[in-house]
Structures are given as C-alpha cells and as structure tokens.
Amino acid sequence: MTLANEPLVTIVVVPRERFSCAQRSLESIYEHTTLPFKLVYVDGNAPFKVQQYLKAQAEEKSFHLIRTDYYLYPNQARNLGLTHANTRYVVFVDNDVIVSPGWLEALVQCAEETQAAVVGPLMCQHEPLHTEVHFAGGESHVWVDSTGRRRLREKMYQQGQKVAELRPRLQRQETELAEFHCVLVRREVFDRLGFLDEQLFNTKEHLDFCMSVRQMGGTVYFEPDCVVTYVPGPPLELSDLHYYMLRWSDAWTLGSLHRLRDKWNLAEDGYFQSKYKKLGWRRYGTIIEPFVRWLTFGAGNRFLTRAFAKVEHYLNRFLTDRHIRIQQQVRQQGFS
Structure with missing residues (x-):
C-alpha cells in the first residue's frame, strides 16, 4: 500500500x-x-x-x-x-x-x-x-x-x-x-x-x-x-463528576433505548427489560458505593447506600432537566 x-x-x-x-x-x-x-x-x-x-x-x-x-x-x-x-x-x-x-x-x-x-x-x-x-x-x-x-x-x-x-x-x-x-x-x-x-x-x-x-x-x-x-473508571476528579452523572443519567439511557427500539421497530422484550433494570448501575458502582465506603471507613452500609442512591436519583433528574433547558437555549440562539 x-x-x-x-x-x-x-x-x-x-x-x-x-x-x-x-x-x-x-x-x-x-x-x-x-x-x-x-x-x-x-x-x-x-x-x-x-x-x-x-x-x-x-x-x-x-x-x-x-x-x-x-x-x-x-x-x-x-x-x-x-x-x-x-x-x-x-x-x-x-x-x-x-x-x-x-x-x-x-x-x-x-x-x-x-x-x-x-x-x-x-x-x-x-x-x-x-x-x-x-x-x-x-x-x-x-x-x-x-x-x-x-x-x-x-x-x-x-x-x-x-x-x-x-x-x-x-x-x-x-x-x-x-x-x-x-x-x-x-x-x-x-x-x-x-x-x-x-x-x-x-x-x-x-x-x-x-x-x-x-x-x-x-x-x-x-x-x-x-x-x-x-481506561474506564470513576470520575477521578471532582470536576469530572457533573459530566459523568449526566453522561450515564437515567434519562439519557432510557431515551437512547427507546430511540433504538422505535427506529428499528424492535419488540419490548427481555433485552430491553434487562437494560431498564440496570439503570444507573455505573453511577451506583463508581460514585455512590465508594462514597459510602469512605464515610464508613471502608465498612460500607447497605441502608446508607440505598438512601444516597435515592437522593442521587433526584439530583440526576435535576441535572438532565437543566441540560435540556441549556440545549434549548443553544438551539434558540442558533436560530436567532
């Protein structure tokens, strides 16, 4: 060649x-x-x-x-x-x-x-x-x-x-x-x-x-x-955290799966159901669980982990809603 x-x-x-x-x-x-x-x-x-x-x-x-x-x-x-x-x-x-x-x-x-x-x-x-x-x-x-x-x-x-x-x-x-x-x-x-x-x-x-x-x-x-x-991994710096949470947000994942399903006319079968059940698994495993282990000096605590996961769920929704508003503003500025 x-x-x-x-x-x-x-x-x-x-x-x-x-x-x-x-x-x-x-x-x-x-x-x-x-x-x-x-x-x-x-x-x-x-x-x-x-x-x-x-x-x-x-x-x-x-x-x-x-x-x-x-x-x-x-x-x-x-x-x-x-x-x-x-x-x-x-x-x-x-x-x-x-x-x-x-x-x-x-x-x-x-x-x-x-x-x-x-x-x-x-x-x-x-x-x-x-x-x-x-x-x-x-x-x-x-x-x-x-x-x-x-x-x-x-x-x-x-x-x-x-x-x-x-x-x-x-x-x-x-x-x-x-x-x-x-x-x-x-x-x-x-x-x-x-x-x-x-x-x-x-x-x-x-x-x-x-x-x-x-x-x-x-x-x-x-x-x-x-x-x-x-090289996958948790957000190594605090400045990574916002994008990481947004990137693996429930809303982005669900939207992607629904788009794939509808675009290719796919059945809502076990493939999709298994994905829905694992929503947020990256955030849970790389942010929430390590944070709880840090708080408990390495011991971990299932109750605390679930509690923080619930709070994070609402924060995640806030971040994705905010990103939607930012994208809308960008599009409006582009047409103005």
Missing part, C-alpha cells in the same frame, strides 16, 4: 465520560502515530485545567479545537468533529483511549485492502494497558422470532480474555460490530447515511451505526493488528 503525503485520515477525539484521562490519551496519539493525520478535538465543556491544556496543545501542534460551554451527547460531539473532516477516512477516538504503536497504520491498511466501510481494532480495557480484551468483533443484527417479533441480537466477542493468550489466534475478518471507543469510517459513508443519530444520547449508538452501514451494503471489519485500550 502506498501512502500519499496528504493525510488520508482525520482523527476526531471526543469526550466519553470524564476529562481526567484527556492529556494521557492525546499524548499517546502523538507518540504512537507515524502516519500523517489531521486532528479535530472536541472539547465538550472540559474543566478549566483541561481546557487550558487543550488550548495550548492546539496552538503547539496546530490541530483544530472545538470548544463548547455545555456538555455534549457523544454523537453530538462526533458530528461536530465530522463537519471538519474532509479526508478519505475519519477515525473517532474517545478521550479515555490509549493507543499503541502502529494502530492507525493497521486500521488504514485494513480499509485499503478490504474496501471496508468501517474498521474496528482489538479493543482492550483497564490497566495494565493492552492486556485484557474488551471487544474483538461481535454481532449486531435484527432477527424475527416465530411470532413475527423483531428482536435485537448483540454480542461482544472475547471480552475479559487475556490478549497474550488470544492474540496469536486472532485474524482480520468481517464482523457485524465495531465500537465508538475507536473506529475508522470511510468519510463517504456519511454522504449516504447522513450524520450520526443524536437521539441516541449515550448508549447503543454503535449498534445503530453498524447496522445502518451493513443495511446499505457496507462492510465492517475487525483488525487485530490495531491494539488500543480504553
């Missing part, structure tokens, strides 16, 4: 759930990427310290920085970045992803050799970096049961497996699913599909996108020679 001097790729970095990993993530991109690229960074209301860091880096490295003074839905942030991408490929990267050497070359080579519309990497999770599999391709499609109900099939391959044990057996292959933690997309895909669906506020947007791509005849590939890791 011959690569032109003009970049083939625009990397679009967007917030995922917090901002405290942003510097580490961006530095890994510049350290481990040798293929020419353009970079668009969407700063969706990052706290002041991160905001100043990104501003300085944008000036030093000459990338395009998009700043908003309000928090963004993930697809909203991706669409903002997409408007500034005019290269053959767009690579979306969350701001808590750490890449490894050769990551971008492997994604582009796969797309060039297979003509894939979408290419996803060997996605790892947690630390130490690049050691535990989060996602190695998967399934995402609608199937019809014996009663005629349309139901969703979602499966992520090899989650939790050790990379060292699994990697020798992995091969490039066509798959049904790639995640937005890190994914390469041909820019022309958006000429046909339009922008990403912003009514999928915080979850399952990758299912919707990959099914839409495959529905129009495009292919999705898994490329194990690209290895990246997303």
Whole structure:
C-alpha cells in the first residue's frame, strides 16, 4: 500500500465520560502515530485545567479545537468533529483511549485492502494497558422470532480474555460490530447515511451505526493488528463528576433505548427489560458505593447506600432537566 503525503485520515477525539484521562490519551496519539493525520478535538465543556491544556496543545501542534460551554451527547460531539473532516477516512477516538504503536497504520491498511466501510481494532480495557480484551468483533443484527417479533441480537466477542493468550489466534475478518471507543469510517459513508443519530444520547449508538452501514451494503471489519485500550473508571476528579452523572443519567439511557427500539421497530422484550433494570448501575458502582465506603471507613452500609442512591436519583433528574433547558437555549440562539 502506498501512502500519499496528504493525510488520508482525520482523527476526531471526543469526550466519553470524564476529562481526567484527556492529556494521557492525546499524548499517546502523538507518540504512537507515524502516519500523517489531521486532528479535530472536541472539547465538550472540559474543566478549566483541561481546557487550558487543550488550548495550548492546539496552538503547539496546530490541530483544530472545538470548544463548547455545555456538555455534549457523544454523537453530538462526533458530528461536530465530522463537519471538519474532509479526508478519505475519519477515525473517532474517545478521550479515555490509549493507543499503541502502529494502530492507525493497521486500521488504514485494513480499509485499503478490504474496501471496508468501517474498521474496528482489538479493543482492550483497564490497566495494565493492552492486556485484557474488551471487544474483538461481535454481532449486531435484527432477527424475527416465530411470532413475527423483531428482536435485537448483540454480542461482544472475547471480552475479559487475556490478549497474550488470544492474540496469536486472532485474524482480520468481517464482523457485524465495531465500537465508538475507536473506529475508522470511510468519510463517504456519511454522504449516504447522513450524520450520526443524536437521539441516541449515550448508549447503543454503535449498534445503530453498524447496522445502518451493513443495511446499505457496507462492510465492517475487525483488525487485530490495531491494539488500543480504553481506561474506564470513576470520575477521578471532582470536576469530572457533573459530566459523568449526566453522561450515564437515567434519562439519557432510557431515551437512547427507546430511540433504538422505535427506529428499528424492535419488540419490548427481555433485552430491553434487562437494560431498564440496570439503570444507573455505573453511577451506583463508581460514585455512590465508594462514597459510602469512605464515610464508613471502608465498612460500607447497605441502608446508607440505598438512601444516597435515592437522593442521587433526584439530583440526576435535576441535572438532565437543566441540560435540556441549556440545549434549548443553544438551539434558540442558533436560530436567532
């Protein structure tokens, strides 16, 4: 494969759930990427310290920085970045992803050799970096049961497996699913599909996108020679807390699930019921339970945990209602 001097790729970095990993993530991109690229960074209301860091880096490295003074839905942030991408490929990267050497070359080579519309990497999770599999391709499609109900099939391959044990057996292959933690997309895909669906506020947007791509005849590939890791975790700083709570709010999750259900005419089956029962599990496990353990000097207390969860539920509703008002004001200003 011959690569032109003009970049083939625009990397679009967007917030995922917090901002405290942003510097580490961006530095890994510049350290481990040798293929020419353009970079668009969407700063969706990052706290002041991160905001100043990104501003300085944008000036030093000459990338395009998009700043908003309000928090963004993930697809909203991706669409903002997409408007500034005019290269053959767009690579979306969350701001808590750490890449490894050769990551971008492997994604582009796969797309060039297979003509894939979408290419996803060997996605790892947690630390130490690049050691535990989060996602190695998967399934995402609608199937019809014996009663005629349309139901969703979602499966992520090899989650939790050790990379060292699994990697020798992995091969490039066509798959049904790639995640937005890190994914390469041909820019022309958006000429046909339009922008990403912003009514999928915080979850399952990758299912919707990959099914839409495959529905129009495009292919999705898994490329194990690209290895990246997303570093999930609780909000590490107080300045992360607001966005984290909003990002995983009950309202955003319910809205996303209902949008997916209605858009694909899916039955309200066990798949959705299980998701409804687990509303708020991230906030519960990463904010409420650790806070109660801190209050009780590590002992924990079920009664206190439930009490704080109830209070947090009302706070969460307040935050999402407030965000709706802010979004409405932004739209009104845009039309004025």
